Amino acid sequence: MLKNVWGVTPRRYLTTPMPRSLERKTLVSRSHESPVPHASGAGFRRHLARIFAPVAIAALGITMAAAPVAADEVDTSAYSHYVAIGDSFTAGPLVSAQMPLLGCMQSSVNYPKLLAEELGVEEITDVSCSGAVMNDLYENQFNDTEPQLDALRPETDLVTVGIAGNDFGFADVLLECSKQSLSNPVGSPCADHYGSELDDRIEGMRGEVSQVYADIAERSPNATVLAIGYLQIMPESGGCWPSTPIARGDVPFLDEAQTTLNTLIAEESAANGAVFVDTFERGHDVCQGSDTRWVEGLIPEDGAPVHPNNLGMAATSDFIRDTLGVPSP
Numbered sequence: 001m002l003k004n005v006w007g008v009t010p011r012r013y014l015t016t017p018m019p020r021s022l023e024r025k026t027l028v029s030r031s032h033e034s035p036v037p038h039a040s041g042a043g044f045r046r047h048l049a050r051i052f053a054p055v056a057i058a059a060l061g062i063t064m065a066a067a068p069v070a071a072d073e074v075d076t077s078a079y080s081h082y083v084a085i086g087d088s089f090t091a092g093p094l095v096s097a098q099m100p101l102l103g104c105m106q107s108s109v110n111y112p113k114l115l116a117e118e119l120g121v122e123e124i125t126d127v128s129c130s131g132a133v134m135n136d137l138y139e140n141q142f143n144d145t146e147p148q149l150d151a152l153r154p155e156t157d158l159v160t161v162g163i164a165g166n167d168f169g170f171a172d173v174l175l176e177c178s179k180q181s182l183s184n185p186v187g188s189p190c191a192d193h194y195g196s197e198l199d200d201r202i203e204g205m206r207g208e209v210s211q212v213y214a215d216i217a218e219r220s221p222n223a224t225v226l227a228i229g230y231l232q233i234m235p236e237s238g239g240c241w242p243s244t245p246i247a248r249g250d251v252p253f254l255d256e257a258q259t260t261l262n263t264l265i266a267e268e269s270a271a272n273g274a275v276f277v278d279t280f281e282r283g284h285d286v287c288q289g290s291d292t293r294w295v296e297g298l299i300p301e302d303g304a305p306v307h308p309n310n311l312g313m314a315a316t317s318d319f320i321r322d323t324l325g326v327p328s329p
Contacts (some may be wrong), residue, residue: 078326079158082121083151083220084112085137086162088130089230092313093304103142104129111228111308111316112160118321118329121158125151130304133166134208137215149215156220160320161274162228163212167205168261170233173198174246174306177254181247188249198257202264209265213272226320227269227276229262231294231312232285240287244297279319284312 084090092107106126107113116124127148129141137148152159177190216225232255234244239251246254259280266276284294290301294312302309308316321328 079119079224080122081153081156082112082116082119082124082158082160083156083223084124084126084128084160085148085151085216086128086160086228087132087166088128088304088307089165090128090160090162090228091130091132093130093307094300095303095308095310095313104145106130107313109310109313111313111320114313114317115160115320118317119158119324119326127151128162131166132163134163134205134212137163137212149219152216152219152223154220154222156223159216159220159223159225160228160277161212161216161225161269162230164205164209164261164265165230167208168198168202168257170306173254173257177247177250178245181241181245181250184247184249185241185245186248188253189247190250191253194253199260202257202261206264206268210268210272213269213274217273224324225269225272225274226323227265227274228316228320229265229277229279230258231279231308231316232282233258233295233306235285235287236282238287240297243299244286275323277316277319277323279316281315281319284315 088105090110090112091104092110093105095107095109106128110126110128112124112126112128115121127146129136129145129148132141132148139147141148173194176193180189180193183189213225213227216223234246234251234254236255237248237252239246239248241247262278262280266278269276284292286293286295286297286306292311294308294315296303296305296307296309298305300307300309303312318328
């Protein structure tokens with residue numbers, strides 16, 4: 001039976017062998033690197049469009065309806081260098097606590113920073129950036145940010161990756177479905193509009209997603225690489241129109257699209273030696289109350305519209321710890 005460096009049997013067994021990087025050093029020092037870039041011109045406009053496109057729904061005339069405390073450091077560190085790669089579901093724009101208002105908009109309580117504290121990581125390099133697409137892992141997203149994969153080093157021993165949602169176009173799809181809902185709130189106008197396009201779009205991303213994980217494995221061959229799935233956005237059925245204006249028949253359509261995307265990420269990451277972290281636990285979608293939901297709705301209280309909040313970030317950190325078999329702090 002698999003046991004980790006803390007001597008605890010994981011509740012969720014990994015589908016791929018755990019690298020030797022699990023056997024690590026005693027905690028010596030801590031260095032937190034988080035870029036706070038300043039966006040320029042068109043790049044900044046593109047950045048805001050990716051993140052806040054759903055807010056434009058309010059213009060349709062529809063009536064729309066304290067940070068977690070870091071756990072005590074453990075006595076020993078399993079990991080010496082942790083790199084967090086990802087988009088806004090990783091960066092945590094507008095989640096309460098310290099956050100720059102421009103650039104990557106990283107929250108000080110996003111899940112990479114929570115996880116680093118809980119694991120006692122010696123050094124974290126969080127290069128997650130709101131609005132990132134897979135191409136930004138290889139090229140500068142802003143003038144003063146480096147390609148995200150450049151943060152990887154041969155000695156990097158833990159990597160989390162949360163990417164592909166913006167490549168799929170979550171924001172644009174939600175905006176289009178919101179507009180379509182005006183014509184038939186109880187029907188499925190968005191499913192009728194897209195047909196099989198969303199499935200085709202996801203399948204068309206397969207090669208690029210696979211390449212991302214192959215390149216990470218090449219740059220940091222001894223790292224434990226975790227592919228982080230996306231938290232549930234819409235409920236399985238029903239919905240909460242008009243506060244989240246998705247037609248009743250389109251709610252399962254969008255839910256299925258998200259699960260299809262998560263499945264693709266799971267398949268391609270595993271094919272390249274990574275471990276998929278399934279965060280898709282039902283009952284915490286945008287239609288739930290503020291004490292239950294992990295993803296904010298279009299009128300957010302704690303975070304950006306249709307993005308993880310404090311509870312969502314803490315839950316994601318818990319899922320990762322559970323996957324690694326690390327006991328709760």
